[in-house]
Every structure is written in structure tokens, then in C-alpha cells.
Amino acid sequence: MPIIPPALSDLIDAFGLLPGVGPRTAERYAYYMLKHDGDTPEKLASALQKLHAGVGQCSKTFALVPAGQDISDLYSDPSRDKTIVAVVAEPFDVVALEKTAQFHGTYHVLGGLVSPIDGISPDQLHIAELIKRIDSDKVKEIILATNASVEGESTALYIRQELGARKVKVSRLARGLSVGVDLEYADQLTLARALEGRTYL
């Protein structure tokens, strides 16, 4: 005898698909939706249904754009410097970098990182398109803004090699202590990187 009506357990299962959501959290979300009138579930349902049709990919930078738009505003904006390109793994990394309001170049989204374990090889990423952009836009510097992980590092190294003899500055984001982190709580590797990359006053 099921204690939970099927319509509710279906919703719990569906919420359980979300990353980091266990059975208890999924129950809490589902029950929240049950306690609220039809508007709240309907709002989420309609946003979900419109998602894929409403989001496109910039044909140049592979950043997210509203459906129907070909080129991202972050590329077409004339005030942005097309000769500096920040190379990121995922579209949301663009959002994170934009929030700093410190970068005025353009972006290039790889669509992932090289990862033999997950079966992702370099030719599945938008690396060829990056090389093409470097040539056509006369790019002077690329910032390899990939994660500080094994995949992030190896993707950066791969791109460095692919650039060949092109005269383009290549940089990586600095590795070091996060702002506000106590020295004693920093992990060994981070601390080693912070030592390596120390700046002189």
C-alpha cells in the first residue's frame, strides 16, 4: 500500500534528478509545491518547458544567447576588445567572469574539458573554432580560464600546443589563496601554488 499518492511520488522522483538533491530534499520541494496553489508549480513547469526552445548558442563564442540571436552581445558589443579572449569550459563560467566586471575582452566557450575518463576528446570541444578566431580576429592574448583541476590543466596544455608558432600571449588564471581563507586551512597544493606565484611588493 503506497503511503504517498503516485502524483506526489512522481514529483519527488523528478526533483531527485537534480544535482545534489537527495530523497529528503526532493520530498521537501515536492511538498512545498503541494502546499502552494497551482501558480507556483505552473510557473516552474512552464519555465522548464520553454527552456530549450528559448536558449541558443552563439555561433562565434558558443556562449548562451536568447533563441534566434546568432552572435552573443558579449562579442558584438563594439566596446569589447576582440583581441583578448578568455577561454572557458562551460557557458556559466562566462557569467562568473562577467560578474567580476574586470574583464573587457571576449569569451570562447569550449563546451567541456578534455577528459579521457568521461570519453571527452579534444575534437569534441570548440578548439578548432578558437584557433580560427585567433587567426581571423588577430587575437593578441588568450586567457585559459579553465578550472584548477587535472582536466582543466590538461585542456589548457593541449590548447597551448595547438597554437603552434602563432604569436599570441597565453596566460592562465592565477592559482593561490582564496580571499578570506586562513593560511592554516588552505590545502597543500593550493599553498604550493601560492608560493610559486608569489608577487613582490
Added chain:
Amino acid sequence: MPIIPPALSDLIDAFGLLPGVGPRTAERYAYYMLKHDGDTPEKLASALQKLHAGVGQCSKTFALVPAGQDISDLYSDPSRDKTIVAVVAEPFDVVALEKTAQFHGTYHVLGGLVSPIDGISPDQLHIAELIKRIDSDKVKEIILATNASVEGESTALYIRQELGARKVKVSRLARGLSVGVDLEYADQLTLARALEGRTYL
């Protein structure tokens, strides 16, 4: 210039309505849905849309039932003892108690707790229906299984008073240490309750 396409930011906003979900988590959920094909968002969307139409309330116990069913299986099941009633605040409390597999009586869902701050008065709860059940089912014991909060305690006291001179045993769930909790980490009030309710060996 919005960096996030409207279809995506609408979904982030909708996920942000869920309890305990901040902007970062909502972004993570929305981006997960974007990375997965149409099936995953559609599954959640359709479960949300079917929720309210698919879930009803037992007319006797106010527990959740599949739409169209009048009486909860937890009440109509002849093996359950109708003379013992566990009184809970919310329908999910029934699920929590059922999971213990230790209770073989029936339930009564109040639909909330008395809370003057939130404007919930006793007449908005299913207390009159509980009193009626006590008389019609010849209930011998009611277990006031409300939360160990101010609202939970005062609701329990209110129901105790409403019972008047009826010959029915009234109990509360035991207060004390959670299983696995270290004495030194237990809060003062819990420890005081655990002392009060100590059992002799």
C-alpha cells in the same frame, strides 16, 4: 545587456522559489536542466502539472490520497487499530511515522499548528473533526505527535483541553536525545527534557 538568456533566467527565478534554494543553487539546477535533453525538464514539468489534480485529501484523516479516493488506505485497512490515533501537523509527518513501521493505529492530520504569529487559529485546523472521530470511533488513546516547538506544544495543550471529560488516554512523543547524538553536543533544553523523561532500568 543581460548575460543570461531570459528563458534561462526565468527558470533560475522559478527554482529560486523552492525552500532553501539560493541563487547559486537555482543556477546549478537550471544549468543542469539546460545540459540535459528535453526529456529531463519535461519529466519535471509534467510531474508539476499533474500534482494538484492527482493528490486529494482523505475526508476522515486528512492524509494525502490519490485523487478520487475518499478514504486513506491507512484508515480503511482493517488491520489498523482505529482506537489509537496519532495526531500530526502535516501530511508528510504521516510518512515519517509510517517509515518507523512501529505504529499500527490510524492518523489524523491537523493541517498545521496553532500559531498566532502566522495568524493560524485552532478553528482553521481539523480539530473539530478529530473530536468527532474520537466519539464515533470510540478512540482509546491519542498520541499528540506534533513538533517539539512552541507551536507544537501549544497545539497539543489546546487539543488536551478540547477533549474535556472524555475518557481517552493522551500521550506526547518522548523528548530526549536523538539516537547517535553526543551528550556534549545536545542543546540544554533537549538535555533537560531527556533528564525529566529518564527511564529506569
